[in-house]
């Protein structure tokens with residue numbers, strides 16, 4: 456039985472939801488895609504953007520491009536308080552639970568975007584208590600908390 460189902464999401468468009476209770480550290484779904492070399496990434500204008508959401512580092516030489524319809528895991532939304540993380544095992548990438556997840560909870564992970572000029576183009580609607588309003592990786596969120604925007608919207 457599948458651990459997830461695709462549903463309309465409160466965060467953005469569609470999302471993935473737990474089809475049953477999932478234990479911490481469970482492999483939930485493979486993040487499928489095409490293995491490409493870093494050189495291909497450099498040369499393809501499609502990746503000419505530091506917010507290539509579907510591109511994952513595999514090792515020094517290869518990346519995985521998950522920008523394909525068959526990659527169901529690409530529907531997983533970002534959250535400032537995620538219950539999953541993306542982790543590689545060999546040449547494969549999986550979505551793992553990072554805590555116990557209850558049936559019908561939306562699956563989320565931290566997209567890991569850096570903090571830069573463009574962060575305002577990526578608003579976050581995860582509604583977590585700690586949401587900073589933008590999709591920015593946890594290590595960089597303090598920068599947003601310091602900014603005026605955040606204070607005026609608290």
Ligand SMILES: [Zn+2]
Nearest residue numbers: 535579581586
């Ligand atoms: Zn958020």
